[in-house]
Amino acid sequence: MSLRSLMFGWEYPPLHLGGLGVACQGLVQGLIKNGVQITLVLPHPVPTESEDLAILSPTEKHVERIRVQSMLSPYEGSEGYAMRTVRMSKELQQIYGADLPEAVAHFTAMSVDMTQDTNPDIVHCHDWMTYGAGMAAARYHDKPLVTHIHATELDRTHFHPNEWIYRMERKGFQAADRIIAVSNYTKNLLTEHYGIPAQKISVVHNAIQPITAQDREPPIQAISSAPKPPMVLFLGRLTIQKGPIQFLEMAAAVHRFRPDVTFVIAGEGNMMAEVINRACAMGLQDCILFTGKVANREADKLYSQAACFVMPSLSEPFGLVALEAMAHGTPVIISKQSGASEVVRHGFAIDFWDTEKMADCVLTILREQPLAQQLRSEAPRSLQHLTWMKQASQVRSIYQSLLS
Amino acid sequence: MTPQHMPLICLYFQVHQPYRLRDIRITEIGQGKPEYFDAEKNRAIFRKVAEKCYLPANALIEELLRTYPNFSVAYSLSGVFLEQCKEYGPDVLSSFQRLAQTGKVEFLAETYYHSLSSLKSLEEFTEQVHIHAQRIEELFGQRPTVFRNTELIYSNELSQIARLMGFRGILAEGADHLLNGRSPNVPFTPPTFTLPKEIGRVIHQQRQGGKTPEQITVLLKNYRLSDDVAFRFSDRSWVGFPLTSDRFTDWLVQSGGHSINLFMDYETFGEHQWEDTGIFSFLRSLPELWEKRGIRAATPSQVIDLWKEEETPVYDAHHAISWADMERDLSAWQENAIQRSALESLFSLEKAVKERGDSNLLDLWRLLQTSDHFYYMCTKYWSDGDVHKYFSPYDSPYEAYRRFSHALCDLKQRLETPKEKKPARGLLSLLNLTFKQKS
Secondary structure (H helix, E strand, O other), X not given: XXXXXXXXXXXXXXXXXXXXXXXXXXXXXXXXXXXXXXXXXXXXXXXXXXXXXXXXXXXXXXXXXXXEEOOOOOOOOHHHHHHHHHHOOHXXXXXXXXXXXXXHHHHHHHHHXXXXXXXXXXXXXXXXXXXXXXXXXXXXXXXXXEEEEOOOHHHHHOOXXXXXXXXXXXXXXXXOOEEEEOXXXXXXXXXXHOOOOHHHEEXXXXXXXXXXXXXXXXXXXXXXXXXXXXXXXXXXXXXXXXXXXXXXXXXXXXXXXXXXXXEEXXXXXXOHHHHHHHHHHOOOOOOEEEEEOOOHHHHHHHHHHOOEEEEOOOOEOOOHHHHHHXXXXXXXXXXXXXXXXXXXXXXXXXXXXXXXXXXXXXXXXXXXXXXXXXXXXXXXXXXXXXXXXXXXXXXXXXXXXXXX | OOHHHOOEEEEEEEEOOOOOEOOOOHHHXXXXXXXXXXXXXXXXXXXXXXXXXXXXXXXXXXXXXXXOOOOOEEEEEOHHHHXXXXXXXXXXXXXXXXXXXXXXXXXXXXXOOOEOHHHOOHHHHHHHHHHHHHHHHHHHOOOOOEEOOXXXXXXXXXXXXXXXXXXXXXXXXXXXXXXXXXXXXXOEEOOOOOOOHHHHHHHHHOOOOOOOOOOOEEEEEOHHHHXXXXXXXXXXXXXXXXXXXXXXXXXXXXXXXXXXXXXXXXXXXXXXXXXXXXXXHHHHHHHHHHHHOXXXXXXXXXXXXXOOOOOOOEOOXXXXXXXXXXXXXXXXXXXXXXXXXXXXXXXXXXXXXXHHOOHHHHHHHHHOOEHHHHHOOOOOOOOOOXXXXXXXXXXXXXXXXXXXXXXHHHHHHHHHOOOOOOOOOOHHHHHHHHXXXXX
């Protein structure tokens, strides 16, 4: 029997590095390979971009995509949304509503309208903004609901949530027949802070797309005769969740010991100005480079050139960037407060507040060649078993358990 | 079966605790004298194991030795364990001394620092064995005559070295690939060959004294029966569960041969197998049962003494074996790049450490040789997520390496700094330095 999943997602293919879009794409492709038929319903942030998404690989022909006009953007809370609507034309604002609750309600209503003719076995939705749509569709079709949680409001705000979003999340969790969390870290957070019974939550870790030889840039030492100073990389949104300030503290500790080390902070976000100011105040202006937002190709290059990658997130449900860095053969130091630390074996996991120890790990990797080399060779190999094919088969089993 | 045909039971227990490393930071390197070891953690673990295993197990063994005339056991106590007894457990040490006083306990020789020195430096290896033998004699009033190397690491060459050092017996793993279907329950001998002259010269300096034995006897661990107790005793999914002393004794008798060598970590009793698994009552009931069935226990020396056959089969280990893992090789300590580099870097300091003549630095260098430091860096099963396979006090193998490499860096720096001479100040110390450089 072939399974039909009605899925409410964010973006396809992914517009952002790491994160939800990449995970959804991987999961969708993995489910298709596992014989699941998917109808994917997508909100779309910028209407004019919708035409670009026609590029599909042949294996994706099963994906029947329905686009829903919406202004929602996955990484923004109501504050960011208000800023965005102000910049929109009056006309558009009238269509979509000026505030986030209204926009979500609109998305929910339209999504149900558009999926009336589908005949799903299961409804599966990703993160809070689709939970309303998922709940409505599951009710309408009278099918089991799976809510997938990639990041909670508590992660994004370091436990100072927007109450409305928090409630939307909890409603979604409560309505679900099954919750899929991307890590045990997230599962624990749901039981502790949302009051969800543990037996209702399954953990399916994210996987990583295999890196092709072209993606892997040769290490910088190989193409330059003069040894370049070692570089330590941060890649992620500059928001409180990702710990850019912790990165600076780590950098300052490394700098005191090894002034030749450079640091690259790649990404943008609402803390950009603060992070730059703090870096200068700490006297790091000559050794830190801010790249702003980077495209995939640039990120590949940065991973390959980095002596190590540091992910000091305060609360990270998973942290796909760490796995991407590892896949490029970059030694990683990640926050213990992350889902990735459950699957990263060849690397260091440190409490996000212990920036001195993080610095110590960086300095050890820089000093100890055998250590750096072993991490470079073992880490990518250790990721080989973490495929979307395998992870999606777990999701398929969850579907089946709900249907039997 | 008549009692004459009953196999001897040779029990040997390994007793060892490493000095676990502290969370040393790079900023401490070369800044005075940072503490390398985590005294608090080492004390806590030692006391925990003392209460759960060493003290109750020793009390039980003492009672059994005094009650049953045909019961005896052998121990190998590592030097670093004895050091920790001094610091954290004089009660544990005196309980072992009481066991020695029964006259029915044999103490074996090993490298004092429970080290991998046999793989790296013959000179260091023989020195450590010598220090250990002396210490055992001081504490327990007997000079060991049987040797067991760290983690039962063994090879043809090592066994000849042990013979030249004056040992008449050596313990090894009964590895299937070397036994080729033969039973491990008889004494073996290594193939005879002549070691290079230099080896003889180095060994001569650390000889045990007395005559060099013509032969050395290899006693092989019966790993199936040993592991039934050490690993499987409380495993509910195992077909042998629950293991009774009756059934186990049946298996011993069925296994037959000259002696069944049950070698295991002493921590099996109370620490690996908790008291509530019934491990102590199991141990308690064995000697009585053996007495009834005409089975006697024997120490390794007695097993060798009682072997009267003309022909002793040859155990041929060209490559080093050990008692670790399924592989029974050195891979638990020397499989990956960081393990090899750590051991290599450590032994590259040997000359400098010994020339320095500073007993404190020599001791630190030797404490870093303990095999556990390298075991904690093992990544063999790490990728599979089988974390529990390797018990470690640290978060990861890489954390083990980080701490170790910091300690080593600090030691290196201390060896490079000019030697302090207390009375020599000013001009005199300068003169001293120039003199040293010239020489």
